[in-house]
Amino acid sequence: MTDAVLVFPPSYYPWFVAPGLSHLTAWLKAKGWAVVQRDANIPAIEHVLRPEALAVAGAPGHMLTGIGPALATMRDEAAHHALEPYLAAKRMIEEASTIIDAAVPDTFLIFRNTLKYISAYDARRREAVMAAVADRENHLFHDYYRDVEVPAIATLKPRLVGLSVNDHHQLIPSMVLASMLREALPDTHITIGGNLIARLKTTLEADDPLTAAFYTVVDSFIHHEGEQPLAALLEELVHGRVANRPVPQVIRFDGARPVSGPPSVPVQLDQLPRPDPEAYRPWTPEPVTALNIYRGCYYSGICSFCDINEGYDTVVHERQTDGQVKVKFRKRLRPMAQVAEDLAVWHGETGRRTFSFTDEWFRVSEMLELGEHLAARGLRACCRMGLRNVSRSQ
Ligand code: B12
Ligand code: SF4
Numbered sequence: 001m002t003d004a005v006l007v008f009p010p011s012y013y014p015w016f017v018a019p020g021l022s023h024l025t026a027w028l029k030a031k032g033w034a035v036v037q038r039d040a041n042i043p044a045i046e047h048v049l050r051p052e053a054l055a056v057a058g059a060p061g062h063m064l065t066g067i068g069p070a071l072a073t074m075r076d077e078a079a080h081h082a083l084e085p086y087l088a089a090k091r092m093i094e095e096a097s098t099i100i101d102a103a104v105p106d107t108f109l110i111f112r113n114t115l116k117y118i119s120a121y122d123a124r125r126r127e128a129v130m131a132a133v134a135d136r137e138n139h140l141f142h143d144y145y146r147d148v149e150v151p152a153i154a155t156l157k158p159r160l161v162g163l164s165v166n167d168h169h170q171l172i173p174s175m176v177l178a179s180m181l182r183e184a185l186p187d188t189h190i191t192i193g194g195n196l197i198a199r200l201k202t203t204l205e206a207d208d209p210l211t212a213a214f215y216t217v218v219d220s221f222i223h224h225e226g227e228q229p230l231a232a233l234l235e236e237l238v239h240g241r242v243a244n245r246p247v248p249q250v251i252r253f254d255g256a257r258p259v260s261g262p263p264s265v266p267v268q269l270d271q272l273p274r275p276d277p278e279a280y281r282p283w284t285p286e287p288v289t290a291l292n293i294y295r296g297c298y299y300s301g302i303c304s305f306c307d308i309n310e311g312y313d314t315v316v317h318e319r320q321t322d323g324q325v326k327v328k329f330r331k332r333l334r335p336m337a338q339v340a341e342d343l344a345v346w347h348g349e350t351g352r353r354t355f356s357f358t359d360e361w362f363r364v365s366e367m368l369e370l371g372e373h374l375a376a377r378g379l380r381a382c383c384r385m386g387l388r389n390v391s392r393s394q
Helices: 022-029 041-048 050-054 063-074 079-081 084-103 126-134 142-155 168-184 194-197 209-214 226-237 336-350 364-378
Strands: 003-006 036-038 107-111 115-118 158-165 190-192 219-223 250-255 258-261 289-290 317-321 325-329 356-358 378-380 385-387
Touching: 003 142, 003 258, 003 336, 022 036, 022 158, 022 226, 036 142, 036 209, 041 190, 050 209, 063 084, 079 084, 084 126, 115 168, 126 168, 126 209, 142 168, 158 168, 158 226, 168 190, 168 194, 168 209, 194 226, 219 226, 226 250, 336 364, 336 378, 364 378
Parallel strands: 003 036, 003 158, 158 190, 190 219, 289 356
Antiparallel strands: 107 115, 219 250, 250 258, 317 325, 378 385
């Protein structure tokens, strides 16, 4: 039996890898859980663009034979460097997306470095989200889920399935997938986590029928960072509920209303294992490994332009004795020596040499420190972080 299957659902740009599930997979595996990480995003996008679907949508013959090679070209290093073959393939994919877009109720367009997926239902309204679930046969990714994703997950017989939702574009696709998994795997705990859930916390805790409907397809939502809550939830699923010890950051329906666990104590980043990047094959000429070495931006409390810090455990809201709420930010950064080790091990084990730091904050002093650690290991970092072996004397 698999303990957890962690799924990255559509839609997300196919050129990027989000590191959240890679962190969670490595964390759970280090604790001894059997975990399978699955990318359902890029395979779903490619399924939408398959020749059979294009034929139904009325695409011309040359596109039906050309779409497979065009998709393969997205990962072809020689075509990237020759430029023209890459551009021709990219143009065909863009045209194919306009044909699908015209034939389906959802919006599905690929252009420049963007994928635009917008459900025909409004992902910001609870009743619309549940209406999309009820109308799931018309959902853009329904056939991919029915034919590929749900059977593949069912074969693994998981104790828990976790879906990752970074922003609103992934919410309806995740709820539709959850509803299909609920039917295929009635005994499996289905949870949804990810950045958006931190922002929807109050709504998902609301004691009203619109929120209650969400819990007909999902067993729980996990807000903020998922490492400790997921491990604690798995413990509970195996060993039973510990009385009066609700699982941190997990919101569940207790039969009458949603009930929330307490906050987690933020995990220190030197305690995290190296993320597990293997599930993803983005549309890039060589594999890219995504990693995140801070949890939050150091300007929290100073800059109020964006709400990035609200998605991390780093920020706590403490009520003072005078009733005022004070926002406190605890700096968390993975030590650069450890980051250098992560890169060196990935490079040594898999030959990977392209790394994508998804942090919103990366100080020059820390970049220089990282470079020194890499140089000490005989590795040189280029501006796009492509690693090359060099002799130690260089
Ligand atoms: C890097 C980044 C990008 C890069 C992506 C590069 C890449 N390699 O992926 C780019 C520039 C492409 C990008 C684009 C966009 N982004 Co962006 N992005 C980020 C950023 C800065 C970092 C994401 C990250 O790596 N986090 C680090 C990992 C470790 O954290 P995490 O993914 O949240 O995962 C943790 C938890 O969420 C949780 N978790 C995650 N999944 C799961 C699953 C389960 C089951 C559980 C239990 C827990 C769990 O546990 C994880 C580990 O602790 C975030 C802000 C942020 N700090 O997260 C914004 C952010 C996610 N992006 C945002 C937005 C709006 C966008 C765009 C829509 C912008 C636009 N208008 O085009 C696009 C959409 C892209 C898409 N969906 O296709 C918003 C989303 C707001 C929201 N939640 O509704 C954010 C939060 C920034 C913000 N505050 O505005 N983005
Ligand atoms: S990420 Fe940028 S905009 Fe957001 S709080 Fe930090 S400095 Fe401000």
